[in-house]
Amino acid sequence: MAKIGVIANPSAGKDIRRLVASGRLISNQEKANIISRFISGLLSKGVRDFYFMPDKSGLCKPAIENYRDQININFLDTKFYDGPEQTLIAASLLNDIKCDCILVLGGDGTNRLVAKKINKIPLIPISTGTNNAFPLMIDPTIAGIATGFFVNLLRGKKKYLIRNPYISVKVDENEKDIALIDLAISKQNFVGSKAIWDPEMLEELFLTKSSPLSIGLSSIGSRVLSTNKNKGLRIIFGQQGKLIYAPIAPGLISTLKVKHWSYMNPDEIIKIEKLSGTIALDGEREIEIFGNNKIEISYKKSGPYIIDIIKSIKQDNLSQN
Amino acid sequence: MELTKETQIHMLKRMWTIRNFEIKVMEVHKAGEFVGPAHPYIGEEAVAVGVCSALKDTDYIAGNHRSHGHPLAKGGSIKKAMAEIYGKVDGYCNGNGGSMHLADFSVGILGESGIVASSVPVATGAGLASKLRKKDFVSVVFFGDGASNQGACHESMNLASIWKLPVIFVCENNQFAITTSYQDSVAVDNVSDRAPAYNMPGVLVDGQNVEAMHEATAEAVKRARNGDGPTLIEGLTYRFEDHSLGLGRVTKGEYRSQEEIDKWKERDPIDIHTKKLIERGTLSESECKEIENNSIEEIEEAVNFARNSEFPKPENLFDSMWANPIPKP
Numbered sequence: 001m002a003k004i005g006v007i008a009n010p011s012a013g014k015d016i017r018r019l020v021a022s023g024r025l026i027s028n029q030e031k032a033n034i035i036s037r038f039i040s041g042l043l044s045k046g047v048r049d050f051y052f053m054p055d056k057s058g059l060c061k062p063a064i065e066n067y068r069d070q071i072n073i074n075f076l077d078t079k080f081y082d083g084p085e086q087t088l089i090a091a092s093l094l095n096d097i098k099c100d101c102i103l104v105l106g107g108d109g110t111n112r113l114v115a116k117k118i119n120k121i122p123l124i125p126i127s128t129g130t131n132n133a134f135p136l137m138i139d140p141t142i143a144g145i146a147t148g149f150f151v152n153l154l155r156g157k158k159k160y161l162i163r164n165p166y167i168s169v170k171v172d173e174n175e176k177d178i179a180l181i182d183l184a185i186s187k188q189n190f191v192g193s194k195a196i197w198d199p200e201m202l203e204e205l206f207l208t209k210s211s212p213l214s215i216g217l218s219s220i221g222s223r224v225l226s227t228n229k230n231k232g233l234r235i236i237f238g239q240q241g242k243l244i245y246a247p248i249a250p251g252l253i254s255t256l257k258v259k260h261w262s263y264m265n266p267d268e269i270i271k272i273e274k275l276s277g278t279i280a281l282d283g284e285r286e287i288e289i290f291g292n293n294k295i296e297i298s299y300k301k302s303g304p305y306i307i308d309i310i311k312s313i314k315q316d317n318l319s320q321n
Numbered sequence: 322m323e324l325t326k327e328t329q330i331h332m333l334k335r336m337w338t339i340r341n342f343e344i345k346v347m348e349v350h351k352a353g354e355f356v357g358p359a360h361p362y363i364g365e366e367a368v369a370v371g372v373c374s375a376l377k378d379t380d381y382i383a384g385n386h387r388s389h390g391h392p393l394a395k396g397g398s399i400k401k402a403m404a405e406i407y408g409k410v411d412g413y414c415n416g417n418g419g420s421m422h423l424a425d426f427s428v429g430i431l432g433e434s435g436i437v438a439s440s441v442p443v444a445t446g447a448g449l450a451s452k453l454r455k456k457d458f459v460s461v462v463f464f465g466d467g468a469s470n471q472g473a474c475h476e477s478m479n480l481a482s483i484w485k486l487p488v489i490f491v492c493e494n495n496q497f498a499i500t501t502s503y504q505d506s507v508a509v510d511n512v513s514d515r516a517p518a519y520n521m522p523g524v525l526v527d528g529q530n531v532e533a534m535h536e537a538t539a540e541a542v543k544r545a546r547n548g549d550g551p552t553l554i555e556g557l558t559y560r561f562e563d564h565s566l567g568l569g570r571v572t573k574g575e576y577r578s579q580e581e582i583d584k585w586k587e588r589d590p591i592d593i594h595t596k597k598l599i600e601r602g603t604l605s606e607s608e609c610k611e612i613e614n615n616s617i618e619e620i621e622e623a624v625n626f627a628r629n630s631e632f633p634k635p636e637n638l639f640d641s642m643w644a645n646p647i648p649k650p
Contacts, residue, residue, distance in 0.1 A: 010510060010511075011511075011525055014511060014513060014514070014523075014524070014525035015524065015525065015526075016524050016526070016536065016537050016540065018513075018516070018522045018523055018524050019522040019524045019537065019540050019541060019544065019552055020540050025514060025516070025517055025523065027509065027510070027514050028509070028510035028511070028514070029509075029510075056504050056510075057504075057510035057511075058504070058510075079584075187323070188322070188323060189323050189324060189601075190323075190324045190532050190536075190597075191530075191532070191533075192324075192530070192532040192533045192535070192536035193524075193526060193527075193533040193536045193537050194533070198322075288597075288600070288601065290601070290602075
């Protein structure tokens with residue numbers, strides 16, 4: 001029987017970007033509703049084994065209440081509630097039990113944490129965050145049906161998977177972290193409330209992809225270069241640069257001066273020295289850097305898999321005809 | 322925004338002042354040096370200090386029952402605060418108020434109250450005063466997750482929003498209203514989720530991170546001074562000690578596990594900030610230790626000041642009851 005992991009970040013979509021931009025609030029009631037709808041889709045395909053990340057908010061309560069007699073409910077033993085640490089532990093545990101796939105509710109940041117721990121388990125990332133370049137804006141019922149179709153396949157699963165690239169960052173030769181969509185170097189000298197929204201603070205930006213339809217730092221890329229599926233993007237900001245505007249946060253359209261832009265080849269190492277400030281991963285300041293740190297940034301193609309929901313649901317519909 | 326070294330060091334100093342103040346209060350209460358309740362703020366220092374370090378002296382704050390930390394963070398006198406807790410005449414309210422009444426208008430401290438949520442309309446009123454008098458001060462109120470359910474809190478947020486008052490509502494969600502978990506008593510999962518219902522921004526902040534609290538407050542202050550209205554900030558934090566001194570029958574183990582407390586103590590706000598300052602080279606380990614030791618000395622002086630002060634005289638009991646002269650309407 002297929003095993004489905006569920007990681008729902010109770011804090012996703014609630015940070016300072018509600019104040020400094022017009023970030024939407026996704027209440028935890030709505031997140032619970034999303035889980036419930038996702039399960040209904042999977043149940044229609046006979047999938048019944050669920051492994052939930054526990055949380056104090058009770059995001060899994062509706063699933064327990066509505067489907068108590070229909071699904072097997074398992075809670076992961078993460079020892080402690082809430083915070084990024086819990087997401088990392090939950091993802092590791094799901095990796096250990098070899099789940100067939102993981103529903104992730106959050107934005108780019110939550111998916112980044114999960115991606116760090118899951119090896120090749122495919123994700124179904126549904127958007128409940130602020131910047132959502134990685135997750136999908138899709139009805140969870142549909143995502144549930146498509147996931148059910150996928151996990152029930154006996155062979156040929158690979159063609160329903162999409163592999164995503166990522167950006168890796170080393171500090172002083174130590175593997176430090178990854179970003180799924182964007183890595184920015186900011187002049188801001190502290191992590192604080194994490195989010196990044198002041199264009200004046202941006203020094204450099206590295207992207208795995210960019211779309212004119214995306215919100216967040218990745219939107220900047222599409223203003224200077226078209227996305228090349230096999231390459232990353234590097235952008236350097238500076239006073240003498242080309243003036244562009246981009247929606248770097250919901251409702252926040254900023255003007256920026258871009259002085260250099262180029263593609264990054266896979267595994268090419270870009271070395272950065274003598275910059276101090278912070279490194280932001282998928283829109284959140286995470287690492288403080290100082291002038292003496294040696295930073296190495298590279299674009300990698302072997303990132304997390306996600307289930308191709310559109311392809312899966314189309315095939316599922318065809319198989320019913 | 323950037324954080325100056327001075328601000329970073331100031332934050333550490335103020336957090337140590339509060340921590341050592343509270344440790345001393347617990348010690349002298351146990352020794353029977355003062356009577357009545359007192360509610361230790363240990364574990365939550367980053368909320369008060371992060372918020373107050375983003376304010377000017379001319380901005381106002383109002384506190385709650387667990388409020389030794391707020392006036393100390395705002396720049397109140399340590400000696401006067403300690404003397405008030407001792408019920409001595411040199412205290413902030415001449416010893417008439419006690420632990421929950423540390424007011425000092427000279428640095429913008431409106432005072433606190435033992436009545437849950439009652440300071441929320443007071444701070445909202447100060448915000449109204451700022452607007453009516455065309456001043457630029459903002460008003461901040463600290464309240465807990467328990468208070469967030471009170472009518473006074475809802476009404477104040479509604480009024481502040483429709484009148485676009487320069488008020489910042491800071492919910493210190495320490496996760497327990499005395500012994501009741503907020504999961505059992507608050508209908509939404511985060512108090513900040515309620516902000517859209519009042520048509521104001523709501524932000525969930527790591528309340529153990531003083532710099533995160535500072536940054537969120539600085540942005541809310543900017544919005545308030547700009548005339549754009551109130552903000553609700555929820556600092557997710559944790560009370561390390563029991564609810565109140567003198568309530569020995571309600572012990573930690575009855576409503577929260579030691580494992581949970583220990584886990585939160587791993588995220589001690591002072592440790593988090595100290596580590597950052599050392600990593601950045603802002604301060605050395607020994608300089609951080611010196612700040613801690615200096616604050617212990619400072620608190621010791623405050624306790625001696627309080628011990629040596631007199632109790633108020635019974636005949637002066639009503640002296641502070643009315644403004645003198647009583648202002649005309």
